[in-house]
Amino acid sequence: MATYSYPLVSIIIPLYNAEKHIAETIETALNQTWPNKEIIIINDSSTDNSLAIANKYVNENVKAFTQENKGASAARNYGLREAKGEYIQFLDADDLLSPDKIEGQMGYLKGSKTLIGLCRVVHFDDGDDYRKIVLKDDDWFCKDSNDPVDFLLKLNADDDVLPGYGSMIQPNSWLTPKTLIEKAGMWNEFRCPDDDGEFFCRVILASEGIKYSTIGTNYYRKHKHNNTVSGQKSLSAYESMLLSIDLKYSYLKERFNDPILERVFARHYWEIGVAAYPRYRQLSKRAINKALEYGYNGQKYKAGPVGTWLSKILGWRLARILTYLRFKV
Template sequence: MQQPLVSIIIPAYNSAKYLADAIQSALNQTWGYTEIIVIDDGSTDNSLAIAKGFECENVKVFSQPNKGAGAARNKGLQEAKGDYIQFLDGDDLLSPDKIAVQLAALANNEGRIAVCSIVHFNDNDLTEANIPSPYEESFLNNDDDPVHFITDLLGGYRETGSMIAIHAWLISKEIIDSAGPWNEELTIDDDGEYFCRVILNSKGIVKTPGFCYYRKYTDADKVFAYRRNKEKLFKSALKAVLLKRDYLQSRTNTPAIQKAIYRQLMHLAVLFYIEQPALYKQVIKELKHYPVYKFKPVLGGRVINFISGVFGWRVSKRLQFYYVKILR
């Protein structure tokens, strides 16, 4: 029987500092039947030159004008020949056995997708001491009900939800095709919206051993870019939540789903308050369609959260906003 080919898709935008390590982690896979597709999304640093340095028979490099990560991943999907798809951002890493372990698990689980544990590390501080978050691990379970899995992830059964890094997944091309392309209009939470569709087009989730590595770092340029594009990012965040709501409620509309969407919208209400009045009003309008559930936002440190508990989060947000404004 022919071994399945896995396409590893790596979008890169100004990822020169980390890109070589990401590509090398793809090359280091113990599963030998892979193709690596790197899409440079209009980088202004030497990311493209670094990717070209790896170009060979099974490492293909493409370049396009800057269109965003979703467009770069869609280009990768167009070029992919694999039976399975592995997404990998240009600053993250795969453990060497990640793909092999997940393929073995999926061999007897047709129609399902695989997910693995995620190790977070700060910039270049990756050591054996880094372990997965026990809290995040509690959301990563075998589940034959995709709706249940997503609802739990969004906070429908607990007081909070969680996130899953995109490279934790391994997905068959058949499921990828049925889910449709990345939404190129979204600039934030595009992965949440996309994987909501992917999960719902599967027959369930298989949790596998092993790890992938998610890099966390403080980058001043990214902070400034966030401030410059805040309104665009906020609009994307709201659109992503509403799309996820539509996908879930098209299947069923349980109290748990209502709670999950309520919590997602409340997070946005807190985020938009004061700084984005039009979007805030839109979120409040959406919230009127839901019962009121317990919600305790985390606004920062112990003092501001204490004030929030006593006087409410709106008072705390106003104090926080004007305090930061004075510091600037």
């Protein structure tokens, strides 16, 4: 099959200590039915056998590079600088794509450089057979949108503000024209559990809309023992999360000046304020004050039945202290 009529897609894989899964992830990239693709692996100074495994796949269309340990966002930026493709597919080193994922989205995009492609995401626990999961397109975002601001408001909302909305779209689900990334800017390289949320907020706002594909699936692996930044509870992680929320709010504020925006983001500030308490009291206070400034009036403490009951009797702060002392989280 000739590939000159098929735009090149660059699949960028940031790699750090994923020796258990990287081979399967690379295979899932190689098995994409889209004929014109390149795979770019950026090793973030792994300390296990990840790079040795990745190097076994290196050829004309699979390249591997190593950077000093700077985090996944910096690795993705490295990959973007090396990418020759007109479209970008990010793929985490332990996740998987159905073989038709890229081809399905390219079919829906029809060569557009102003729309961003989206597909379904399936969450599965590490060790489970993801192929047995029933595929559905019943989330609110499983349709096209020609209003990026409205889409992002719904994405960041919850039932208290916009009933039926709110979600987390894992970054592998997107297929992005490189020109949109050039317009929006590269990844911010602060280490943050929400680095993808901040990045794709800019990319979506730079687009003319979202094109949803019912063909293709992103399989997102969940780990019980999470040692990545998403599972950390360090002060720097909380500070980065606050910065990410500040930035997303400011991007949307430039395009949409309405009180509902503050209500949408008040919840995010409140949740960080509660999660950071009592270990990081000053940061917690800053986040709680911002949530109250934005009019937060939702549930004060979300936990299991016992924790929620205790918070109603003792207040959320004391309930949070008890949780922290018992579980150190």
